[in-house]
Amino acid sequence: MNPITLQNITKTYEKGKVLAVDDVSFSVNDSEMFGLIGPDGAGKTSIFRILTTLLLPDKGTASVCGKDVVKDYKAIRGMVGYMPGRFSLYQDLSVEENLNFFASLFNTSIKQNYELIKDIYVQLEPFKDRRAGKLSGGMKQKLALCCALIHKPSVLFLDEPTTGVDAVSRFEFWEMLKRLKKQGITILVSTAYMDEVEHCDRIALMQNGKILSMDTPDKIIKSYSEKLFELKGDNKHKLLKDTMTYSDAVGSYASGESIHVSFKKNGKSDADIINGLKGFLESKGYQHIEIVPTVPNIEDCFLSLTKTEIHG
Numbered sequence: 001m002n003p004i005t006l007q008n009i010t011k012t013y014e015k016g017k018v019l020a021v022d023d024v025s026f027s028v029n030d031s032e033m034f035g036l037i038g039p040d041g042a043g044k045t046s047i048f049r050i051l052t053t054l055l056l057p058d059k060g061t062a063s064v065c066g067k068d069v070v071k072d073y074k075a076i077r078g079m080v081g082y083m084p085g086r087f088s089l090y091q092d093l094s095v096e097e098n099l100n101f102f103a104s105l106f107n108t109s110i111k112q113n114y115e116l117i118k119d120i121y122v123q124l125e126p127f128k129d130r131r132a133g134k135l136s137g138g139m140k141q142k143l144a145l146c147c148a149l150i151h152k153p154s155v156l157f158l159d160e161p162t163t164g165v166d167a168v169s170r171f172e173f174w175e176m177l178k179r180l181k182k183q184g185i186t187i188l189v190s191t192a193y194m195d196e197v198e199h200c201d202r203i204a205l206m207q208n209g210k211i212l213s214m215d216t217p218d219k220i221i222k223s224y225s226e227k228l229f230e231l232k233g234d235n236k237h238k239l240l241k242d243t244m245t246y247s248d249a250v251g252s253y254a255s256g257e258s259i260h261v262s263f264k265k266n267g268k269s270d271a272d273i274i275n276g277l278k279g280f281l282e283s284k285g286y287q288h289i290e291i292v293p294t295v296p297n298i299e300d301c302f303l304s305l306t307k308t309e310i311h312g
Contacts (some may be wrong), residue, residue: 022209038206081148091133106151138169
């Protein structure tokens with residue numbers, strides 16, 4: 001039995017006018033870290049709210065720990081931990097008061113489940129008397145995770161937990177999740193940060209309520225079906241604009257300090273593709289152009305899949 005299962009889940013808003021989740025099906029294995037990856041509006045939060053029994057689906061069925069999200073919602077609420085995207089703890093209560101309050105809701109105590117949270121809580125303990133609203137973003141994140149774990153849940157739901165948090169705190173947070181996974185907790189996490197997917201065992205790339213691809217990050221990258229090149233040159237903004245008009249390319253977009261340009265695999269050699277693009281850009285007046293083949297990442301795969309979704 002999978003800890004999380006969705007079958008043909010559909011959810012709409014505004015009396016059916018807005019389709020948020022479009023016939024989504026997937027399951028999460030025991031002690032797996034599964035990521036829902038996609039931009040705002042992809043349907044991630046709606047799925048989380050359905051699985052945590054805060055929202056009813058229009059169609060389809062879903063279960064958590066073998067319990068139906070509609071019929072067995074009370075039982076599910078006692079078995080899961082949920083950390084929503086926005087900080088939702090009591091701002092005027094101290095760190096310790098928030099944690100004691102959430103423990104009491106589940107008839108437990110900090111002492112009873114301290115082993116589960118101690119790696120995280122030791123970082124909070126020096127600030128245990130500080131109001132939650134006065135904590136830094138990273139510390140708020142740690143407190144919210146402690147509160148979600150204090151009753152020793154079987155499944156942990158984390159909806160965009162690293163949004164707005166600095167890079168160091170983001171790294172620390174994922175390291176904490178890896179340790180929790182080793183303790184047998186199943187984790188469903190969502191993020192809009194494509195660079196975070198490497199921490200997940202499997203991921204589902206989402207756009208407009210649909211799953212575009214679902215597999216391990218490595219397998220999704222290996223399935224990338226185009227030739228990809230990294231382009232560097234002066235005046236990046238204008239360079240990107242001109243590159244987008246090159247008819248042989250199937251995609252051009254900014255990627256860090258460079259531009260990624262993709263081409264169909266049609267038998268042309270890398271050298272021919274590079275010379276063709278270079279000649280085109282030189283005709284536009286560019287003189288210092290650097291073009292090299294590059295390895296795709298998850299963001300490249302996502303953009304390729306969304307392009308396919310749009311154009312069919």
